[in-house]
Amino acid sequence: MRSSVLKDPVLAKQAGQFAWLSIDTDKSINQAFNEKFALGGVPLFVVIDPASEKPVLSWYGTATAPQLSALLSDGARAIAGQTTGPEALLARADALNGQKKPAEAAALYDQALQNGGPEWPRRARTIESLVMAFYFARNMDACVKTAVGEAPSMRRDRSFVNTVYFGLDCSKQGAPELKELEALAEEGVKIPGVLGDDTSSLYQNLAGIYRREGDSAASARTATAWLEYLKKQIAQATTAEERLGYDLHLVSAAGMLGKPELALAEIERTERDLPNDYNPPRLAGQIYEDMGRLDDALAACGRAIDKAYGARKVSLYITRGRLLEKKDDNAGAKRAYADGLAYAKTLPEAVAKPLLPRLEQLAGTK
Amino acid sequence: MLWKLVLLFAVVPGRLPWIEDNYAKALAEARARHVPIFAEVWAPW
Secondary structure: OOOOHHHOHHHHOOHHHOEEEEEEOOOHHHHHHHHHHOOOOOOEEEEEEOOOOEEEEEEEOOOOHHHHHHHHHHHHHHHHOOOOHHHHHHHHHHHHHHOOOHHHHHHHHHHHHHHHOOOOOOHHHHHHHHHHHHHHOOOHHHHHHHHHHHHHHOOOOHHHHHHHHHHHHHOOOOOOOHHHHHHHHHHHOOOOOOOHHHHHHHHHHHHHHHHHOOOHHHHHHHHHHHHHHHHHHHHHOOOHHHHHHHHHHHHHHHHHOOOHHHHHHHHHHHHHHOOOOOHHHHHHHHHHHHHOOHHHHHHHHHHHHHHOOHHHHHHHHHHHHHHHHHOOOHHHHHHHHHHHHHHHOOOOHHHHOOOHHHHHHHHOOO | OHHHHHHHOOOOOOOOOOEEOOHHHHHHHHHHHOOOEEEEEEOOO
């Protein structure tokens, strides 16, 4: 999405209307921002009132350029106090959502939907916000019921795909609504013109749900279609950065099929094209490990460690330790965990604190 | 002084002038120009 939507001319028209801030959530320098504004997932878009430093709108997940443009306008109007009727309810819900109060936000999103009626132009985006708010509030039943109740009458576009995605994500094994959600998802993955990230994520969710339900044939069929979809997207991508976004999914699809090697050539190609990015060697390491090529996995993991930073670098030290344990090199594994522990201690306390207990246990220091 | 601020925060048409990993700078810019902050939160993975 960074390599496509955020470069769209539609957004460039609003260049002068905002201060544009890009936050790499992995970087320790952004810890204070993360604590204040982040919801725990990416991508996330936040409109912040500079006077109060409070978020007036936060949007988790992808969006098309026109949708993002409309969200920006919603945020700007909320700050200016220019909303009335259902838009005012929506603005209050968005603000609560940005303040990490998803349950309260959900109640107001619901009111906005009731108030706006079936022809309200912001209906689809409010339904998306509602299912996401239920998800973050861990109100899974309401999330599923909203998705099943609203999705069938929605236009078949990105909002539909995202609503069904969250409905599936919220569903429990054996839930009575599951068959209906699966049918909607089968429809959703075939909708043309939807962002590749969204279609791919829906494929992933659907294949995973089938597997969870024990339907291995449907899971394999879906994962195969997912893999083919990703290959097409990768072939059409115009930059290595755009390909990398799909590569992350490709490794998952190949893994779900039990054929990690299907993703290897593409990942090796991306590592050559993006020599400073830690993700290709990280993914290559994952593939090699799944293929049982532990020495190659260790080498790739080392290349990734050299380029990574923050909490991700710590997790790569843990991966190195695990790989060494698999090779029965327990002394080497301890050294890897100790290196990870030493690095973690250089990170800000808020980043390091959740990592330290496990690392200390692995390194044998506690 | 004001013209310097305007020049400092001048926006090139057709391109989004991202401020990378610097909330304080974005906040200062937003306050100087009386515009909201739009933050994109992402991860390399």
